[in-house]
Amino acid sequence: MNSFWIATIGTSVIAFALKYTGHSVPEKFFAHPKVQAINALIPIALLSALVAVQSFTDKSKLIIDHRLAGLGAALLALILKAPFPVVVISAAIASAAAYKLL
């Protein structure tokens, strides 16, 4: 079994376990405001880190390439309050164009 299968199955099992556990524990268990605060902050940190790593790294090297154009387009689309599909598609178009030109 390769790492892609392990990741697929492992992620799925834990994702469901987390959802089901939530439905089975008493409500007050997670009512603490610090737990709520951390719960809101973790996605911000992880998603931001993923944006950076997926845009500016190649294996373990830092690199600036055509993907910068894609990220710039996505950022612009978000500032202009574009809906999610427009954000992704404009990033893809800008990145593909930069890849062809560079």
Added chain:
Amino acid sequence: MGAYGIAFGAAAVANGFSVLQSCLLSLLTFSGASQFAVVGVLGAGGTALSGIATASLLGFRNGLYGVIMAPRLKVKGFKRVVAAQVTIDESTAVALGQEVRGEKAMRQGFWLTGFGVFFFWNLFTVAGALGAQAMGDIRAWGLDSAVPAAFLGLVWPRLQSTRDRILAVGAMVFALAMTPILPAGLPIIATAFIAIVVGLRA
């Protein structure tokens, strides 16, 4: 939802997952951010373990939604299993939004949204995965930028306060700074600990 599902299917295949694995992730994990995360970490060369860990940290919030939804849905046995599987951002948000209109509207909102999103999410994952498989060089189609753009689109509405924005920029800088030093995947997971520290000090 459609474009997002397509983006996931395409991103999964672009990052080395098979069409079957991409579809299984949408059927079984069924949580967009977690799915994008595991695909992103493995695509960046991370191990299965760091991919699972990152996805699970993101999936933790679904557990909290379950805590909120369980006393409102009051379901047991197999129905609870189904309810748990469709407990995600969208179904919880719609249910809580409908709560002012009574318990029945709230439950209806939860189930309709949960099943609706599940159906279309899986349908469009297949489309995106098959599409990306047919593309060849993903860079020529800009797919390698679609993934970070999707992450940016996911994090953007969450940046409500100055603290949120500082954390976002800090996590980006930290992850990049650690990339040449730590094994792939770890620089991403490590930022969760920054979030925990910030949350504890709040």
